[in-house]
Amino acid sequence: MPRRDNLPGVSVETLTTVAAHRQACLDLVRPLPPLDLALRDALGCVLAEDVVSPRALPAFDNSGMDGYAVRLRDVEGAGEDAPVGLPVVSDIAAGRADAVRLTGGTTARIMTGAPVPAGAEAVVPVEWTDRGVSHVLIRRVPSPGQHIRRAGEDVDAGTLVLEAGTRLAPRHIGVLAALGRARVRVRPRPRVVVVSTGTEVVEPGAALARGQLHDANGYLLTAAAEEVGALAYRVGVVADDARELAAVLDDQLVRADVVLTSGGVSEGAYDTVKEVLSGPGAHAVRFDRVAVQPGMPQGCGTLGEAGVPVFTLPGNPVSAFVSFEVFVRPALRRMLGAEGPDPERPRVRALAGAAWTSPPAKEQYVRAAWTRDAQGRLVVEPVSGHGSHLVTGLARATCLVVVPVGVAAVEPGDEVECVLLGPLPVEDL
Ligand SMILES: Nc1nc2c(c(=O)[nH]1)N[C@H]1C(S)=C(S)[C@@H](COP(=O)(O)OP(=O)(O)OC[C@H]3O[C@@H](n4cnc5c(N)ncnc54)[C@H](O)[C@@H]3O)O[C@H]1N2
């Protein structure tokens, strides 16, 4: 890739670097203080305690099959042609609480998960028998201990089962329930309030008058915040009216850990977000021009006495999306307590499959799709033009190619860095 050290016609000094703005966003947030949440509410949250097994699992020896509990010497020699007959003296369903003892020369009918009676050495599955109720014919000899699930064979009491820092997936939730936990200490999901601004912006579903367009950003950002693990609330669209916007923001603070706005942050006469949050009031928001394409006009800071973090994203939908990915997503992950590289956004090297230009003063994020070439190498190609209003290409993009500052053009075959917009497919792991 040709690099340019002098960047003609660009006053680099006026642009904040991507890294500096991302850091400013990160500095506004902290991991949320841990809470005891009901298990049903904990999916996707990061565990804030080491979870130790309070008891052995299984808690008691139990049957792994529906069948008959036997002593081995009582079924010796059993075969298809020489079944052994035993009286069935007990019927043990799962959940039976009283202690049953198997006496010699008898059997107990037993169900999967039921406590194995004292003295039993194996369970004969019903399929090996005539399924008798008061007397049973057994046609095969089980091996010692067969189909008995031993107490503690899963885990002993006092064993560390889940470590603090684990992001709770459904399988973790199941294990916590199996350990008897009704509540668990986690970092809660940040509550993210999403406000779209713009007098021209109307609700999807509503008819459009001339000059209007539907609210893509409100839905996009709410979904993006939810995908990271936040609880997102979409406040409808607020017109470019300073009083109205100030009132909406004020109202929302009671339920917000973070506020996201879109629109109204560039240089226009009706850029209300910038007007309201640059003016007097209980807020401290800085507006910067960031060296990123798309997404140059950005703001971040705090709202209200409580200092609720706010990220003000530009109005063009692709700019809003890229801004979320580059600046907001890392901040929300920090609030969630997620550490290290983002597993849902792997960074990989790929070969450019086409030529395109890049503004050398900016870090460029190109909507692209990746494929494999005949040699199995990752190849990426833009899926739309660079315009940040070109929203439909987003649906075709499977990655964002990151072209660094100083690069004016990408040529086919150049090695480029990509952020995949989802986890790597299994065949690529
Ligand atoms: N003189 C200048 N003009 C612009 C500059 C600049 O530096 N100087 N920056 C441009 C860039 S880059 C961007 S990005 C946009 C950002 O503008 P705003 O954040 O002020 O956004 P708006 O002007 O309100 O809207 C921009 C564009 O996006 C559409 N929009 C807004 N909200 C939504 C929504 N919720 N869903 C769908 N589309 C939305 C809006 O109708 C406009 O077309 O400014 C450039 N201008």
Ligand code: MOO
């Ligand atoms: O920087 Mo704006 O976000 O390109 O359209």
